[in-house]
Amino acid sequence: MNGRDLVRSIRVVRAVGPVQGLRSVRTAWRRRRADASAFPRRVAERARVPGAVRGAEPQPGGGVIHFARSSLRVRVAAGGAVFCGWDEAAPEPSYALAGACPEVDARAVLEPDREGGWRVVSERVWVAVSRHGAVEVRTPGGVMLRRELPPRWWDRVGQGEDGAGEEDGARPQGAGGSRWVLRSEVAADARFFGLGGRAGGPRLRGGTYRLWNTDPGGAFGPGDDPLSLTMPVQLVVADAGTHLVFHDNSWDGRVALREGEEGAGSGHDRPGTCELRMDGGPLRYWVLVGTPARVLLGWTALTGAPALPPRWALGHQHARWGFGGEGEVRRVVAGYRARGLPLSALHLDIDHYDGHRVFTVDRARYPDLPGLARELRADGVRLVSIVDPAVKAAPGDAVYEGGAAADAFVRDARGREVRGVVWPGESVFPDFTDARVRKWWGALYAERVAQGFAGVWHDMNEPVSFAAFGEPTLPRSARHALEGRGGDHREAHNVYGLAMARAGYEGLCELRPDERPFLFSRSGWAGLQRYGGTWSGDVATGWPGLRASLSLVMGLGLCGVPYSGPDVGGFSAVPSPELYLRWFQLAAYLPLFRTHSAIWAGRREPWEFGPQVLAHARTALCERERLLPYFDTLGQLARLTGAPYVRPVWWNAPRDRALRDCEDAFLLGDALLVAPVLEAGATRRAVRLPRGRWYDTVTGRAYEGPGQVVVEAPLSRIPVLARAGAVLPVAGADGGTELEVWEPAAGRRGGGLVVPDAGDGWGRPTVERYVSRLEDGRVVVERQDGSAAGYPVRVRGPGEAP
Numbered sequence: 049m050n051g052r053d054l055v056r057s058i059r060v061v062r063a064v065g066p067v068q069g070l071r072s073v074r075t076a077w078r079r080r081r082a083d084a085s086a087f088p089r090r091v092a093e094r095a096r097v098p099g100a101v102r103g104a105e106p107q108p109g110g111g112v113i114h115f116a117r118s119s120l121r122v123r124v125a126a127g128g129a130v131f132c133g134w135d136e137a138a139p140e141p142s143y144a145l146a147g148a149c150p151e152v153d154a155r156a157v158l159e160p161d162r163e164g165g166w167r168v169v170s171e172r173v174w175v176a177v178s179r180h181g182a183v184e185v186r187t188p189g190g191v192m193l194r195r196e197l198p199p200r201w202w203d204r205v206g207q208g209e210d211g212a213g214e215e216d217g218a219r220p221q222g223a224g225g226s227r228w229v230l231r232s233e234v235a236a237d238a239r240f241f242g243l244g245g246r247a248g249g250p251r252l253r254g255g256t257y258r259l260w261n262t263d264p265g266g267a268f269g270p271g272d273d274p275l276s277l278t279m280p281v282q283l284v285v286a287d288a289g290t291h292l293v294f295h296d297n298s299w300d301g302r303v304a305l306r307e308g309e310e311g312a313g314s315g316h317d318r319p320g321t322c323e324l325r326m327d328g329g330p331l332r333y334w335v336l337v338g339t340p341a342r343v344l345l346g347w348t349a350l351t352g353a354p355a356l357p358p359r360w361a362l363g364h365q366h367a368r369w370g371f372g373g374e375g376e377v378r379r380v381v382a383g384y385r386a387r388g389l390p391l392s393a394l395h396l397d398i399d400h401y402d403g404h405r406v407f408t409v410d411r412a413r414y415p416d417l418p419g420l421a422r423e424l425r426a427d428g429v430r431l432v433s434i435v436d437p438a439v440k441a442a443p444g445d446a447v448y449e450g451g452a453a454a455d456a457f458v459r460d461a462r463g464r465e466v467r468g469v470v471w472p473g474e475s476v477f478p479d480f481t482d483a484r485v486r487k488w489w490g491a492l493y494a495e496r497v498a499q500g501f502a503g504v505w506h507d508m509n510e511p512v513s514f515a516a517f518g519e520p521t522l523p524r525s526a527r528h529a530l531e532g533r534g535g536d537h538r539e540a541h542n543v544y545g546l547a548m549a550r551a552g553y554e555g556l557c558e559l560r561p562d563e564r565p566f567l568f569s570r571s572g573w574a575g576l577q578r579y580g581g582t583w584s585g586d587v588a589t590g591w592p593g594l595r596a597s598l599s600l601v602m603g604l605g606l607c608g609v610p611y612s613g614p615d616v617g618g619f620s621a622v623p624s625p626e627l628y629l630r631w632f633q634l635a636a637y638l639p640l641f642r643t644h645s646a647i648w649a650g651r652r653e654p655w656e657f658g659p660q661v662l663a664h665a666r667t668a669l670c671e672r673e674r675l676l677p678y679f680d681t682l683g684q685l686a687r688l689t690g691a692p693y694v695r696p697v698w699w700n701a702p703r704d705r706a707l708r709d710c711e712d713a714f715l716l717g718d719a720l721l722v723a724p725v726l727e728a729g730a731t732r733r734a735v736r737l738p739r740g741r742w743y744d745t746v747t748g749r750a751y752e753g754p755g756q757v758v759v760e761a762p763l764s765r766i767p768v769l770a771r772a773g774a775v776l777p778v779a780g781a782d783g784g785t786e787l788e789v790w791e792p793a794a795g796r797r798g799g800g801l802v803v804p805d806a807g808d809g810w811g812r813p814t815v816e817r818y819v820s821r822l823e824d825g826r827v828v829v830e831r832q833d834g835s836a837a838g839y840p841v842r843v844r845g846p847g848e849a850p
């Protein structure tokens with residue numbers, strides 16, 4: 049045990065207590081021994097590269113190009129997405145894809161080029177493959193977006209996976225024997241985004257990022273990496289165009305990024321680079337090109353439409369680890385109501401369980417949980433339950449007994465249940481990569497439904513097993529079903545939370561077929577949006593944690609997960625009144641608006657921070673309620689198009705380099721620009737504006753973009769600006785929906801989309817399109833087809849304030 053492990057051991061013991069701490073030491077030693085016996089310390093390996101091209105085999109949508117020691121499959125889908133798979137890797141099976149692999153573009157053709165290589169030509173993208181295996185992705189006009197250098201593998205010698213002297217070098221897809229590296233080049237001006245939830249984003253600077261879902265342990269800030277939800281998904285934005293690349297491989301890996309430099313060395317540009325190293329698994333990836341909106345639309349078509357949260361889940365939600373029981377829950381809800389503060393849901397953490405055991409209730413503190421749920425729901429407040437994957441390994445525990453009878457738990461290489469230590473004590477872990485186990489687990493949510501819970505949040509599902517040293521998760525040698533293919537935790541770890549989310553989502557759909565499930569998960573992988581959203585996890589209390597909150601939401605949205613938000617006030621400590629308020633004001637404009645904290649970190653009710661904070665928090669809450677019809681529309685559009693609620697300011701102008709570097713503000717849809725206060729004591733701040741006219745939504749003052757302006761940011765509010773001509777639905781004074789229209793600039797038109805709320809079921813949405821213009825000095829608003837607007841219209845603009 050090294051010094052770092054010793055420090056971690058002390059922290060674990062302090063966090064979970066001496067008994068659990070000692071158990072975590074035993075678990076860590078057990079895991080280390082299991083992995084040491086399953087994996088040899090040193091294995092002879094031989095490096096391999098593709099070698100020289102030998103020929104090509106045309107296929108629908110592209111073809112297979114054969115090299116001396118490998119082969120490359122290139123396929124263009126009907127929507128323009130490009131698939132590349134080395135060593136016979138195919139698009140399926142995949143945890144990321146939604147349903148069947150997309151149909152190919154029948155018009156895409158494979159043809160030889162003049163340099164001795166091959167190229168696949170389609171209407172939206174060209175793929176050029178050199179005679180030694182370099183792959184270039186180009187626009188139809190020939191502009192290069194990405195260049196992949198020939199990959200390199202390290203194959204195990206003597207196990208049928210070497211390929212160094214073989215002609216085809218073919219190996220079974222997904223074989224774990226080869227680790228590999230792939231180096232890529234992008235434009236010198238390119239900026240990297242994505243890779244899942246990263247606290248140091250949303251723009252990813254040069255550095256190394258790990259692809260291994262990890263509980264950061266207590267709290268995290270901008271310098272901590274990795275976190276709970278990593279994805280091998282990069283969005284690259286450059287003057288030449290935007291592209292997304294997804295390496296469909298769930299193994300542990302590292303991404304080393306280096307930003308380019310224009311005019312570096314004798315006036316030549318130095319390209320940006322990306323080096324991806326994976327410990328095993330297939331070398332296969334997808335590339336999508338186009339505008340940011342088109343890329344996210346293609347990503348949604350590939351990996352699935354985001355689950356639409358019920359309307360109540362767009363309101364304010366309150367949580368805390370440490371509610372004392374039914375009496376305290378009633379007092380908190382009554383406190384919101386007495387002070388005129390909107391509240392849509394209250395979340396119960398692990399302390400409402402009996403001995404921290406999942407799917408149980410502490411009857412002493414919650415003697416009538418269904419009755420409490422009915423009482424709160426009558427007042428418009430839903431209950432949401434935490435659900436952890438760890439099951440207490442104790443005879444007589446109903447969940448454990450049922451899972452053991454169903455052979456539902458992860459086992460080791462010798463066939464024994466893998467045991468770890470989590471909140472309930474010694475625990476076992478369902479194998480969610482088995483469809484049979486997902487079905488069993490999903491049925492268990494009937495107990496949550498019977499208790500009156502309206503939604504669930506999945507926690508500790510990286511998965512976590514407390515460890516005094518080493519990794520706080522399952523042994524890498526632990527065995528998983530992996531949908532019948534079989535494999536170990538090296539491949540299953542990153543998709544564990546995703547598969548758990550699927551189990552919960554499908555179970556809730558069966559239990560309540562007429563209601564959209566509400567589910568969000570701390571961990572996950574590419575495709576998580578199909579089942580729900582996520583939240584920041586245990587972000588550290590402090591101004592750096594506030595900044596990290598925004599980075600996480602923006603980065604996850606660009607990876608296809610639009611519904612997320614942070615723990616308001618931070619998880620780990622008591623925030624100052626000013627920090628709490630600024631966090632609260634930011635979160636009022638994020639999709640998941642939830643206060644939460646650790647049991648030792650104080651309370652999070654707005655009135656606990658003094659009358660001034662309470663008054664300003666009430667203003668933020670009321671504005672969130674007023675914007676709920678707009679959030680409804682953004683949620684529906686996210687489902688239909690993949691466009692996130694929260695968008696970087698460069699979303700509609702990716703070639704504006706100043707906007708590409710702006711990380712402290714965001715667009716909420718297309719209509720609003722939100723500029724949160726991220727520093728202590730600030731009452732003014734600079735805001736980088738996209739092109740066009742923008743109005744301060746409080747003062748009505750107009751600003752012209754592009755460019756930077758300085759705006760007022762008093763403690764009572766954060767700056768929010770509206771795009772000239774924007775049409776957005778808001779709640780009117782009578783409770784109905786009205787259209788808020790911001791005066792267009794002279795000679796220019798505006799507009800917006802409205803998707804009326806159709807309830808919390810599965811009704812098909814109706815998208816209404818509106819246009820606005822100035823005509824004879826007055827603002828005219830009408831449907832795109834020329835008919836009159838179906839809602840009351842309120843015009844906003846210069847000199848007018850709400």
